[in-house]
Amino acid sequence: TLVSKFNESAATIPQLWQLLWHFGRSCVAPSSRDALLDAVIGLDSILSTTGENAAYKFRLHGTAILTEDPKEVEKAHK
DSSP states (O other): OHHHHHHHHHHHOTHHHHHHHHHHHHHSOSSHHHHHHHHHHHHHHHHOSSSOOOHHHHHHHHHHHHOOSGGGHHHHHO
16 A cells, blocks of 8 residues: 555655655645745755755745744744
């Protein structure tokens, strides 16, 4: 079954669980912006060849793009 194949793959590629979690979140995100961000973070977790994910970069650039009020920067970054 598909589930057993996923479990076999996840045994050798642990990032698959993180990818699946982010994909699930992107499907139920309240806004298209949040859906895109979760999808990209999930893809980065599986496609990154350095072993480091780019979540920090996404938060940093996302904060700069999405925050208009300087008082909301810290909240948006978190």
